[in-house]
Amino acid sequence: MSQVSMILAFLIQVGPNPAANDNLGVPDELLNRPPRQSSLEAAQNPTTAWLEECLDLLAQDPARAHSKAQIRLTETSGADRIIANHCLGLAATELGLWDDARTAFIAARDETPMDEQRTKARFGLMAGNAALGAGDQDDALLLLQTAQENAKTAASATLEALAAMDVARVLVALGRPHDAFVPLSRATLLEPEKAEPWLLTATLYRRLERLDDAQEAIEQAARLAPLEGAIGLEAGLIAVLSGRDEAARQSWQSVIDTQPESPAAKTAEDYLEQLGPAPETGQTSNP
Structure with missing residues (x-):
């Protein structure tokens, strides 16, 4: 496994569940991250260690984590930059800076290698939920539809179903309830x-x-x-x-x-x- 793939596999474990809630308010799932798995600690390198440190800082001082990630962005490239944008997006979420969060998650998605479609899908889901937090439903729809396609390419039924449900929520919010049955039907098919x-x-x-x-x-x-x-x-x-x-x-x-x-x-x-x-x-x- 390449260094980039190893780091992104770790990132998937520490990232938030991107599923959104039903009332189209602030997406809870961007704020609630699952615990990191101890089995990954042995495989740590400086990049994943930095990510753990930044994520740990989020709960104590999100503003400091935000600044830390911004500085990291100016000093790194490749996988390190993806990780920095990941933490920056989460810190911006904690601070309610939805536009900053969306920008960071989109950058992380776009800089993720093309053969990491599952990770692209997760970042796209985070970006779409951040767009919802910012009140931009049109952009949220585009981001979430792209995330659904990334998940489909990755053959990840769970991620595709999550994206489909988010797409349906946004279609309802946009006054297109009948269109929402298509992604919901896909979600029930994928996760019956x-x-x-x-x-x-x-x-x-x-x-x-x-x-x-x-x-x-x-x-x-x-x-x-x-x-x-x-x-x-x-x-x-x-x-x-x-x-x-x-x-x-x-x-x-x-x-x-x-x-x-x-x-x-x-x-x-x-x-x-x-x-x-x-x-x-x-x-x-x-x-």
């Missing part, structure tokens, strides 16, 4: 045992008032992740819009029972309050 694409499909059908289709999709999601709060919330919304108030109450109550301290439980409580108590049954009127 993952709940998230089914949940997004159910939500889209519900928003388009296709409630039978929404019910079918949410049942698939619930089968795959029965304790997921977002699925319980969506199942309740579909039920109440279908005139099945008691089923809605049961769905929302299950969220409260299984995740009593979660934000989803608070939302479920609000929904139940809006729906009101169940009608009393079994009572007879006085003569």
Whole structure:
């Protein structure tokens, strides 16, 4: 394995999961990075050691990490420069500097060798989510569609499905909900045992008032992740819009029972309050 390939393989491990959240706000996944794997420590060289140091600094002092990465960019080339842009993009994300983050991730993607399509896809997903953070939905769509193509070339079903879901979210935000079914269908095909694409499909059908289709999709999601709060919330919304108030109450109550301290439980409580108590049954009127 070449030095560049080895470094990029390490980078994939320390980078964030690029999947975005459902409400098209600040992308959580750019802020939450998985822990680095100790098995890589033995293979460290000065470049990966620098990346670890910069990433560790992010949690303590993102502004300093941002400056550190900028300085590194002026002193390096090749894989070192890719790594510097990677850390610069993450530091800019922590600071809410979305345009800076997008620029850094695009630079990292463009400087990644052509035979590293999977890494290009990850950087493209990060850049697309940064564009969303900046409120630039048109550019986000282009970046995410390119990332999806990179992932497809790399034969990475997981990354392609993540990109497809992000593309669908942006299409909805751009007022093109019917177009969003194409990438969502691709995501469910690539990852049929993952709940998230089914949940997004159910939500889209519900928003388009296709409630039978929404019910079918949410049942698939619930089968795959029965304790997921977002699925319980969506199942309740579909039920109440279908005139099945008691089923809605049961769905929302299950969220409260299984995740009593979660934000989803608070939302479920609000929904139940809006729906009101169940009608009393079994009572007879006085003569």
